[in-house]
Amino acid sequence: xxxxxxxxxxxxxxxxxxxxxxxxxxxxxxxxxxxxxxxxxxxxxxxxxxxxxxxxxxxxxxxxxxxxxxxxxxxxxxxxxxxxxxxxxxxxxxxxxxxxxxxxxxxxxxxxxxxxxxxxxxxxxxxxxxxxxxxxxxxxxxxxxxxxxxxxxxxxxxxxxxx
Numbered sequence: 471x472x473x474x475x476x477x478x479x480x481x482x483x484x485x486x487x488x489x490x491x492x493x494x495x496x497x498x499x500x501x502x503x504x505x506x507x508x509x510x511x512x513x514x515x516x517x518x519x520x521x522x523x524x525x526x527x528x529x530x531x532x533x534x535x536x537x538x539x540x541x542x543x544x545x546x547x548x549x550x551x552x553x554x555x556x557x558x559x560x561x562x563x564x565x566x567x568x569x570x571x572x573x574x575x576x577x578x579x580x581x582x583x584x585x586x587x588x589x590x591x592x593x594x595x596x597x598x599x600x601x602x603x604x605x606x607x608x609x610x611x612x613x614x615x616x617x618x619x620x621x622x623x624x625x626x627x628x629x630x631x632x633x
Contacts, residue, residue, distance in 0.1 A: 471621075472591050473497075474505045474583045475546075476576070477513040478598040479615050483542070484514075484535045485521065489597055489615035496595065496619065497542075505547045505592065507555075507582040513575060514539060555581045566604050576601045584608060593621055 473496055482493040496502055515536070522532045549555075558581035559574075566572045572580070580601065583594050587610070594605045595613045605612050609624045 471499075471501065471593055472503045472505060473595050473613070474587070474592045475510065476579045476594070476596040476598065476601055477510050477517060478601065479595040479613075480506065480510055481514060481517050482597065482615055484539050485518075485527065492613070492615035492619045493595070496613070496615070503547065504545070505549060505586065506543075507579050508548050508550055509575060509578055509582070510548075511543060549582050549586050551578060551582065554585060557581075558585055562604070562608070566607060570600055570604050570607070572600065572604050576604070580604055580608070583610065 475493075479489070479493055482488075482490045483497055497504055518527070518532055518535055518539075521527045522529065527535070555578060559577040562580055562584070563572055563574075563577045567577075576598065579596075580594075583592065583605070586592070590609070590611075592611075593613055594602075594610045595615065596602045596605060597614060597616050602612055602614055606622070606624060606626070611624060612622045613619065614622065
């Protein structure tokens with residue numbers, strides 16, 4: 471399977487929390503191919519620093535996670551954020567922003583996924599409810615690692631189910 475990870479799901483690979491077991495099994499499965507936006511690196515660093523500030527992880531854990539992330543990140547197929555991605559993100563915000571409140575960085579992840587999923591083979595792995603609903607609304611297959619490893623086909627979730 472070709473899997474596109476948003477930061478909300480990817481962080482579970484490096485930090486034990488609800489959904490970690492699913493994310494670890496997806497990434498460890500040699501039949502799966504992991505894709506990410508280059509944005510995930512910066513967003514991941516910010517998320518880890520926030521967890522450190524909130525005293526959810528120690529400085530030693532922070533250093534270990536950064537080291538592990540750097541090693542693992544080099545194995546991912548990384549998609550660049552360029553003009554086409556930013557233009558697509560704007561289209562998505564204009565289309566979905568009024569009803570879903572799609573955030574800037576989430577729109578960039580979704581745009582990256584959308585542009586590189588031309589053959590409709592990729593599955594969007596995401597643990598953020600708003601982004602998951604947005605992905606479903608553009609016809610994406612999704613996995614929410616908090617709910618389990620099953621692929622949710624397009625149109626199976628509606629915005630009211632996520633609240």
